[in-house]
Amino acid sequence: MEGIGVRGVTETTAAGDAGVKAAIRERVMAHAEVLVGLSHRIHARPETAFEEHRAAEWTARVLGSAGFEVTAGAGGLPTAFSASYGSGPVTVAFCAEYDALPGLGHACGHNVIAAASAGAGLALAPFADGLGLTVKVVGTPAEERGGGKALLLEAGVFDGVDAAMMVHPGPFETVRFRSFALGTLDVEYLGRPAHATLAPHEGRNAADAMTLAQVAIGLLRQQLPRDWHVHGVVTAAGEAPNVIPARAAASYEIRATRAEDLAALRARVEACFRGAAVASGCELRLTRPEPDYLDFRDDEELAGLYAANAAALGRPAPVEREPFAMTDMANVSHAVRAIHPMLDIGAGGAVPHDPAFAAAAATPAADRALLEAAVILAWTAADLAGGGDGGRGKPSL
Structure with missing residues (x-):
């Protein structure tokens, strides 16, 4: 050519x-x-x-x-x-x-x-x-x-x-x-909608659940080995400021230099999401969208x-x-x-x-x-x- x-x-x-x-x-x-x-x-x-x-x-x-x-x-x-x-x-x-x-x-x-x-x-x-x-x-x-x-x-x-x-x-x-070895995780919290002023006590805030999980993961990072990484983005967290969000979603990735470490890292990250579900009273759905x-x-x-x-x-x-x-x-x-x-x-x-x-x-x-x-x-x-x-x-x- x-x-x-x-x-x-x-x-x-x-x-x-x-x-x-x-x-x-x-x-x-x-x-x-x-x-x-x-x-x-x-x-x-x-x-x-x-x-x-x-x-x-x-x-x-x-x-x-x-x-x-x-x-x-x-x-x-x-x-x-x-x-x-x-x-x-x-x-x-x-x-x-x-x-x-x-x-x-x-x-x-x-x-x-x-x-x-x-x-x-x-x-x-x-x-x-x-x-x-x-x-x-x-x-x-x-x-x-x-x-x-x-x-x-x-x-x-x-x-x-x-x-x-x-x-x-x-x-x-x-x-x-x-x-790196890589694992992916799709996260979804399902709560209960309610008017943010008239009846907030009737709601279960899915966006708050996601916030709690992110804080927990942020603190977890302090104790992770240097070659273990966790990062993600929130893809949904409510639609109107005067309605308690009934759904929040995120996409997360975990990385380690050895495939053998992914299982241990995944267990600790998933525990953060589960703890936030308990604290907020929301339902949690965790799925793996692709193979590790x-x-x-x-x-x-x-x-x-x-x-x-x-x-x-x-x-x-x-x-x-x-x-x-x-x-x-x-x-x-x-x-x-x-x-x-x-x-x-x-x-x-x-x-x-x-x-x-x-x-x-x-x-x-x-x-x-x-x-x-x-x-x-x-x-x-x-x-x-x-x-x-x-x-x-x-x-x-």
Whole structure:
């Protein structure tokens, strides 16, 4: 594609067969116009969690036109798909996210992820059987909210997968991704309405219940470990100042660096909400709107192969970061060998979930990053299968 190129193979690649790697890179470049077009099309028509009908269809169509066997509605999710090519003993899945953020569009750059994962699949397809690979691209909706990958994992979509990979655009380069575990909680208090002046004693104030809970959580924070976090917003708390509010609602999140800590943190936070219900005389309803997001666990071998391939392609040196985000790819990493590197897309200091990052996700720098990501992911899969290092064959699991 004019103006966009992928840097060449150096002499020090992770796999010994530079010819295979060069052919894979050429395959990515042969599809550059299609991949960049896919990224820009998804970027221009953002769709939020479980509403990604166009993005799923467009991504699946690119793969289907290249001979992939595509299953729409994978795992019972209408905006998911699974596309497969080859019949080798090592199955590698590339995860294609494509959901956007409400009100912000693709301020997390999932359009880049979808195109990069599709590109890795397209690049490997002609070599799949020769490398001993079964190549899968899994369309994964609802990463921002909804836990799409966790639902697909529970539905068996990742059964038989030996390794799962994806890349995420960012303001810096990483290989080993560290994430918080995340739990969500929807809170609803139901009280009893009454006139605030004529008969306040007949009411049960749901807004007061929410206030009591927030105070309790604020005090609880003083005793929480530094890596345990609680935050939320009130979404309803009455409609008229002269009527005792009969309903109040809020959405809360809890985070910890280890999935094992979520249960303990959740118990303490829920106790705050229950105590406020008792104090106010209101009914409490607590629901979990999505699966918990676990903490990400990198596979060291995959991370090492990816790092070597990224360096061979001339990507910037990676940095190590403390946990700063969450992903439902972490759930996959607890069941399947996985990596989730980040690529710098030249966002000029903008960070994900910022409108400026949304603009950066469809620039020539982002386009080049997605093509390079496709190459690196494909190379890493080839290395894992033993296609260029003397035929290690199926990795030990």
